[in-house]
Amino acid sequence: MNAPLRRLAVVVALLFASLLLSTSWIQYVGASSVAAGQGNVRQVYREFGRERGPIVTSDGQPVALSTEVGGDYQYLRQYPGGQVYAHATGFFSIVYGRTAIESVQNDVLAGTADSLFYSRIGQVLTGQDPAGGSVELTLDPVVQQAAWDALGEQRGAVVAIEPSTGRILALVSRPSFDPGSLASHDLGAVQEAWAALNADPDRPLENRAVAGRTYPPGSVFKIVTAAAAIEEGGLTPESQLPGPAELALPQTTATLPNVFGGPCGPGDLTTLADALRISCNTAFGQLGIDLGGDVLREQAEDFGFGTELTIPLRTAESTVPEGMDPPQSAQAAIGQFDVRVTPLQVAMVSAAVANDGVLMRPQLVRTVRGPDLQVVEDVQPEQLGRAVEQSTAEALTSMMVGVVEDGSGTAAQIDGVTVAGKTGTAQTGNETDPHAWFTSFAPADDPRVAVAVVVENGGSAGSEASGGRVAAPVARAVMQAVLDR
Structure with missing residues (x-):
């Protein structure tokens, strides 16, 4: 056989070998993935x-x-x-x-x-x-229905968690x-x-509760900032802070005002507890400058920010940006700038505070059974880590109780029950009405449920919305449903 024929024979042999190899691969190695394909x-x-x-x-x-x-x-x-x-x-x-x-x-x-x-x-x-x-x-039908009914026709989401286990009791996204x-x-x-x-502009297929577009959290993020102030800054609820009507932001000509238009206390001073109670922007903005962006981000990460969770649904990551300068840190400390969250993450923050500072992995599946109803998997509670020390959790709880008792969250009060909570009204940055937030847990001394509510663009209240006015009543209805069980 001459050289050209030999080369041709080698090429043909290689082609046959490639065909045999690819066919064998499809039939044996790749068979399962091909068979399982949704287009098969x-x-x-x-x-x-x-x-x-x-x-x-x-x-x-x-x-x-x-x-x-x-x-x-x-x-x-x-x-x-x-x-x-x-x-x-x-x-x-x-x-x-x-x-x-x-x-x-x-x-x-x-x-x-x-x-x-x-x-x-x-x-x-x-x-x-x-x-x-x-x-x-893990969804409780009574609690799920209460969350659905309370949110009504407003766009937004509700997540309710059992703090001690991480089990999700309600997960609602509207529209649906x-x-x-x-x-x-x-x-x-x-x-x-x-x-x-x-084609629906309201995006009904999007799961706003865990995996949709993330939101600016507004003042509900002040729980994280307060935690960092106690854990890293050595503050207590009684520590005094500057609380002027406006905070001059360093390196800029801009100022950060309080929503209510005045100072947060006599002589432009307030305490950490009162700053959280009335949601004082200037005091928390100054905390952001003093603590720095890295401390805020690290504290947020302890609460689960930056973690890709599966519940077993895959969730969107909540984030606090890196490399913030002082004015950006001031904005981030009040839940603005580029801080972004899911309602699930906000519920996790309250749940960790309620659980003595221990963050549990959120779970949506409790049990898997075979066709014969025999249990083949029983999902057990799992700790993600410690968000804050127990003493810090106790201090945060006390301050959050103040928010509901005589602060910005009185609409979440439940007769005979001590409720801990925090309001939030988040500017969207795109000339639309702000989002209304509320997060809470109850009873404060023996928590059974932690809740996060977001109502997009103020819901029925529009530009007049606030977290205390719009979102707090939704959270109250969900907490009441759990407590009545």
Whole structure:
């Protein structure tokens, strides 16, 4: 054989070897990922041809389940929880795949998880049709409904956490959507619903509570600043601070004013406790300058800022920027400049204070069961770390009680219960009305629930909104629902 033929033979052999290798790779190594792909038609028929497990609330109430309907797609996914639970359950769609719990717990719900291996064996041996496992959420239906009703038609979000465990008792984002409209077997109707939801300027598909666009927190961030002042600055609630009507920001000609237009106390002086109680911008702005941006950011990180969490939904990171100069640090100390948060993160701050300074990992799933209802996973509480020392948590609690008793958060008062809280009114920087915030926990001496509420652009109050006026009553309704259980 001459040289050209030998070279051609080598090329042909390499081509055959490449073809054999790629085919083997697809059939063996990559088979599972190809089969599991949401665009795989056979996979779609397989998934809709078996009974998918339910998603239930903490009391066993189904908020997502499958009903046998026959036809090409044998089971129809239905959502009794509707819009109230949509951002927790997500949807399971022939056309658009899976989101939220339907996605992150898909292996369990579809019955293909490794933890359900013995259940699958049992189904084969007994001749039962394959079925998925169930996922029990931490959401309390009474608390969830209270949060939904209290927020009303306003855009925003509510998160309620059990401080001692991190279990999420309520997770509401409004506006919402009907997951059933995307789970229909009428593919044309599904596509129309999808197009309408994505065209809606109010962004109903966005989970504002944990993973949507992050918000400026406004004065609810003063809890973090106060924690840094105690932990790093050595202050106490009785420490005196300057509280003039306006604070001159160094390196600029700008000033930082108080919302109420006057000084925070006689002689332009106030205490740390009173500064938090009446939400004194100038005192906290000066604290930001004195402590510096790095201290503020590090304290925020102790509360969970900058941490990518899965609950098991993936959450957006809350952030405090690096490299702030003194005027930026002053703005950041009152929750402005480029500080950004999720409502979940704000609830975590209050929950850590309520839990003697210990931050628990937030959890949305409590139990996973097999088709035979046997528990295959029981999610246990887990500490993320210590946000502040217990003594600091006690001082913050005392100051937050003052906010609700006779400060900016009196609308959160509950008869016979001591409530700790903090208001916030956050400028958006884009000439729209400010966001109204409130975060709290109750009872202050034996906390059962920590809450964060954000109402976008002041809700029904518009430019007249404040956290105490708009968001505090929502938080009160949620806390009351927990306390009445």
